[in-house]
Amino acid sequence: MVQKQIKIGFLGFGEVASTLSEELLARGVEVSTCLEGRSQRSVELAKSTGVGLFDSLIELVETSDILMSVVVPAEAVSVAKKVGGGFEGVYVDLNNVSPGTVKEAFTHIPNGKTVDGAIMGGIKNGLETPIIASGEFAENFAELNQYGMNIEVIGPEVGQASGLKMLRSAYTKGVSALLFEAFHAAYKMEVDETLLRYLTQSEGSHFPASANSRLTSSAYHSRRRAQEMEEVVKFLTEYTDPVISRATCEFFQSLPDKTGPMPKKPEKYGEVFRKVDKNRL
Known part of the structure; x- marks a missing residue:
């Protein structure tokens, strides 16, 4: 019996979607996305x-067995709402959002075939990047593990995977x-x-490369980081007073004004600090 070829659709197409798509395509998986409303x-x-490539979301929804939502946190609910009742497959939320936001998004997927997912690490490792799901x-x-993905099912409840992601993000x-605060002063x-x-x-021999990556990524992805930290604060408030996470959120909210426009990711952290210092003059 010939196995049906699985069809995966990506909602949003940034670094995560492009990295996973490239390797899934190489393994014979049919991967698509929608151009409607994208940058x-x-x-x-x-x-x-x-x-x-589909011109409309309706076409993508109707042809996909699995939809993976990989958008910025602010769009997690709205993109699920646009998918709506026409989807019959499995809807996976892989966004860096709180369990509350995941559950709100899932209210717009009437078939109930939903998965709370979280990417636990940098996507640069491709399909080997750990992903947890609940x-x-x-x-x-x-089942996508048969195509090389590294998915671990951690529990039966929606909110378990996204909750762990929030804790890791905090x-x-x-x-x-x-690190940014300390190294800016040192610079x-x-x-x-x-x-x-x-x-x-x-910290170990890996620290110089790790520190540089953290500092440049913080500046380049500051707006997304701010949205992610807003979700972290919302989540942690249910359990504690998130003093440090709230300050971290404020830091990332203020960073774009300090760095100014950043069309591409800097290679070295010194480039970031020079932009910050120049904008303060």
Whole structure:
């Protein structure tokens, strides 16, 4: 018996969608996205990746077995609402949003075939990047492991995967904000390389590359980070007073004004600090 070829649709087409699509296509999976309402950058990225292109969301919804939502946090609910009742497959929310936002998004998917998913690490590792999933249909999503994905089902309840993602984000983005603050001061004092050397002794040989990546990514993705931290604060408020996470959120909210426009990701953190200092003059 010939197995039916699975059809995956991506809602949103940025770094996550393009990276996963490229490797899934290489493994014979049919991958598509929708051009409707997307930025010029997303359109060009989709075309260069080689995925199937639909002019309307309706076409994408009608032809997909699995829809993966990978949009900015502010669009997680609205994109689910646009999908609506015409979808018969499995809807996977992979956005960096709180369990409350995930559950709100799922109210707009009437068939109930929903999966709470979370990407646990940088997508640069492609299909090997760990993804956790929870919910009644998480096992359906995990069937994509046969195509090289690294999906772990952690529980039967919606909110478990996104909750863990929020906790990880609180830590990683909090560290990034603290790192930015400390290294900016060190850079102005002209002792940043010395600070980097001493921290490498305690943090390990990977620290210089990791620190540079955190600092440049914080600046380049600051608006998205701010939205993600707003979700973290909303989530943590249910359990504690998120003093540090709230400050981290405020840091990322203010960063775009400090750096000014950043059309491409800087290669070195010094470029970021020079822009910040120039804009303060």
